Amino acid sequence: DIQMTQSPSSLSASVGDKITITCRASQSISNSLNWYQQKPGQAPKLLIYAAFNLQSGVPSRFSGSGSGTHFTLTISSLQPEDFATYYCHQGYSSSFGGGTKVEI
Amino acid sequence: QVQLQESGPGVVKPSETLSLTCNVSGGSVYSNSHYWSWIRQPPGKGLEWIGYVYYSGSTNSNPSLKSRVTMSIDTSKNQFSLMLRSVTAADTAMYYCARQDLSSVFDYWGQGALVAVSS
Numbered sequence: 001d002i003q004m005t006q007s008p009s010s011l012s013a014s015v016g017d018k019i020t021i022t023c024r025a026s027q028s029i030s031n032s033l034n035w036y037q038q039k040p041g042q043a044p045k046l047l048i049y050a051a052f053n054l055q056s057g058v059p060s061r062f063s064g065s066g067s068g069t070h071f072t073l074t075i076s077s078l079q080p081e082d083f084a085t086y087y088c089h090q091g092y093s094s095s096f097g098g099g100t101k102v103e104i
Numbered sequence: 105q106v107q108l109q110e111s112g113p114g115v116v117k118p119s120e121t122l123s124l125t126c127n128v129s130g131g132s133v134y135s136n137s138h139y140w141s142w143i144r145q146p147p148g149k150g151l152e153w154i155g156y157v158y159y160s161g162s163t164n165s166n167p168s169l170k171s172r173v174t175m176s177i178d179t180s181k182n183q184f185s186l187m188l189r190s191v192t193a194a195d196t197a198m199y200y201c202a203r204q205d206l207s208s209v210f211d212y213w214g215q216g217a218l219v220a221v222s223s
Contacts, residue, residue, distance in 0.1 A: 001167065032207070032208065034208075034209050034210070036151075036210070042215075043200055043202075043213035043214065043215055043216055044151065044200075044210070044213060045213075046209060046210060046211055049207070049209045049211075050207065050209075055211075087150065087151055089151075089208075089210070091207055091208030091209065092208075094141075094153035094166075094204075094208055095153065096150055096151040096152070096153070097150075098150050099150045099151075
């Protein structure tokens with residue numbers, strides 16, 4: 001089974017900050033890595049698919065990179081609506097990372 | 105725009121079977137380009153993939169739940185269903201249905217159905 005480890009589990013940041021969230025896979029998953037954003041009381045929303053592809057309608061301040069076992073999600077300039085929990089997800093066997101809560 | 109909506113009992117007794125249905129609108133479950141999936145999230149915790157059903161009726165599920173899970177699809181009603189047997193308090197969660205493409209991306213989600221296991 002492929003384990004996904006996200007770090008940090010939480011972070012505090014301010015509007016305008018650049019932040020990076022890391023996701024590591026226990027074995028190589030090529031570029032089969034997706035990122036989701038979840039706000040309280042809502043279903044997750046797809047942000048990035050196949051490691052670096054921006055889902056339609058997602059602002060360009062979001063970007064993804066990586067391949068193999070190491071991946072990152074970067075938000076270049078945090079906006080008030082970006083405070084949420086972010087999950088990585090690997091497409092080989094559909095396991096999720098533990099989540100990163102981005103707080104003010 | 106594809107929309108998914110979960111329905112089912114909000115409370116299930118321990119040892120009984122949890123049953124949920126996901127109604128799909130704006131798209132057809134009779135699609136060879138998508139899987140129809142279930143994901144759950146215990147209160148305050150992370151996401152866990154339960155499994156998916158394909159338009160043909162074939163299924164794939166999380167090994168940790170496989171022995172208790174049955175999934176089915178009804179193309180005439182444009183819906184798919186989940187049954188989870190022998191539930192315990194650990195199965196209390198928000199249950200989401202979602203559309204999954206063949207690259208395993210979850211691109212559309214339902215709003216979720218909260219199911220509590222309680223006597």
